[in-house]
Amino acid sequence: MQLKHAKILIVDDDQDVLTALRLLLKPFVAEITVEKQPGNLVSILASSRFDIVILDMNFNGLVNTGNEGIFWLKRIKEITPDTDVVLITAYGDIDLAIRSLKEGASDFIVKPWQNQKVIDSLRDLLQHRKSKEKPFKTGTDGSKIIGECQEIQEVFQKIHKVAPTDANILILGENGTGKDLVAKAIHENSNRKEKPFVKVDVGALTSTLFESELFGYKKGAFTDAREDRKGRFEAAQGGTLFLDEIGNISLNQQARLLTVLQNRQISPLGSNEVIPIDIRLICATNLDISELSNEAKFRKDLIYRINTVDIIMPPLRARGTDITLLTKYFLDLYSEKYDKGPFKLDPGFLHKLKNHGFPGNVRELQFVIERTVIMAEGSLLLENDLSFSSIESKAETGGIEDTRLETVEKNTILKVIDKNKGNISKSAKELGITRAALYRRLEKYDL
Template sequence: MLLHNANILVIDDDEDVLVALRLLLKSKVKEVIVNKNPNTIQSLMQAYNFDVVILDMNFNGLVNTGNEGIFWLNKIKKQNPNVDVILITAYGDIDLAIRSLKEGASDFIVKPWQNEKILGTVKELLEKKKKQQPLKLNLDSETKIIGESEPMQDVFVKLKKVAPTDANILILGENGTGKDLIAKAIHDNSLRKNMPFVKVDVGALTETLFESELFGYKKGAFTDAREDRKGRFETANGGTLFLDEIGNITLRQQARLLTILQNRQVTPLGSNQSIPIDIRLICATNVPISELADEERFRKDLIYRINTVDITIPPLRDRGSDITLLANYFMDFYAEKYGKGAFTLTSDFINKLKKHHFSGNVRELQYALERAIIMAEQQHLEATDLTFSAIEQPHAPITQKETNLDAIERNTILSVIEKNDGNISKSAKELGITRAALYRRLNKYDL
């Protein structure tokens, strides 16, 4: 990324520093936002897509240990792990510099700085980011997989490796995570991409339909068989067969499927002649692999047959900034579909999104954005425009009571500091200890 395309955020409680950095950067970057209050970081990062954050390490001017800067550094990286953070301080403490880099800072600059040093550091980080762009699949126009979060990058790495092979793939994940899109992406990036991609929801097939749909039938094989019909295996010959909800088929259906996969041929109902098949098999299920391995429910020999490689699609609640990316994508998609013009998402809308559990994952988010666009009476979506279906009920997290004293103290300190938005004075007062004592505990627990 070039410097003139970059968005920069500067947070420092010294007005002179803000003015100096704004004057230095405003003519050289796309946009520079400055603010003296670190409590605005979250809302500003939701409103803008920053490439670099320049962050002071000490606020309030009371105790200059750098812990406040590291606290806000952790907040920033938690909200957006991909943003580069440059920490600045008037105290050239090499130990603090090393600690900040360990915590995720991209660089460390001592006040007073040289302008060339600031600009050089920003340029270097942007160039490095350009070389480390997130992996993207070479997908066709009908298949869109959106995600920059670390869990999705792990998925992309696996896809890049397995797609060109003929290995059988088992896709795992909750309902609504996009398992069908992943299956199509594997096919589109395989050597079979110009051959058929056939999807079957096998979990919805009865015993009778399972045989006729998958294997086909000859005319007269049963009462309504008025003509020959190819099964899905034969239709997918040379291409990819995607069996969705594989975890819901019966043991008898599993036995029939295993025979076909072992022999690589099918026999249509009403026929004595077997037909050779050449398919790449992809299966998907929302059943955890540990439950699938229960032989009373699923044959282990079939699991091994369909599971050369398994890919687990993360739930939306574990994908961090992808929620905002997907929300913007669906907003634009439905705004265009319904001819309602351009929309923007306000920070309170995004906050409400991020606080939601999304039991229905990407599908639930998609329908929520479609509903919001249809019902919107203005071009910027507020929190009140966002409603969630009662169909998806959030699951209460399972908590385990902590009994270790150090862990209890550490968790209490974290909770109080977050409650007070990083204000060390307020946190120390609420905890009933001095600021110095709180800092000692922050160092003790490496917070």
């Protein structure tokens, strides 16, 4: 992206700084917005999209610890994870500025700044934006795993490590978390990517269909076998075979599968022919690993065979700011599909989204956003534009972690700070603790 097309927001309680930066950047960018009150950031970012936010590290004449800047940096990244944030700091706060980079800032400006250096830094940020994009392409259809939270980054790291190998992979996670996308990503980033990727929902196969679907059959093998047919193992030859819902197959089916994996060969139904197989096996299940360890339900020797490496897809409710990131991704997707929008998000809309448990995970969010785009009457999406399916609502659970004491404290702190528009002093007073104690808790919970 070029600087001349950029929209920039500058947030500083010093009018002189706002004026100086606005005059400096006005000839080079498409649009500049200035704001003195950081408490207005939430509503501004919900209604408008910016490429870069330039943010002061200290506000309101309080003790210059930079904590206000770090707090608002995190709020910006929560609301718009793909927005670059540049911090303004004094020369003596370089260590704090470096810490801000670890917290998600893209760069920092040291006062007094050099005008040309500021312009060059912003230009470089925009030119290198593509290299910073996080979505993980998983196939030729353009589908992606999207996320910035630590749990998803760990999934990305595992994919990069295991994809070039032929190790068998077991993907664990609730329904709707994107296990099939992980399987595709592993295949598309492997040495087998030019060969077939074959998916089978083995949990839906009866005993007879299990044999014929996976191993194929010869003409006359059974009543409706009117011609020879290759099984899924043979169809995936040289490529990747993805067995979804592996936790739902019977013990007899497990024994048959184990034999094939050990011998690396199959025999089609109605034939004594032995066909060597060369496939990379990926399996997935929504069962917990502890359930798979129950030998009354699943053979341990098969678990060891299919689970050289396991990858756990986290539920959406545990992915924090990824809800906002995914929401904007699906909004763009369905705005284009239905030729509507562009849409702006009211803070109430985002608040309602983040407080939903999403028992259906990313799949549920995708359908919710598609329905919202279809039914929306205006360009600003309000809380009332958002509705959740009654199919999922009865199953919704927040998980055991939602009732832990530290989680309750963390959520209370967030609500009070939001209520006071980020004013730490007021928030500390309302919580009945000192300002220093509140900062310690913000640090503890990485807020």
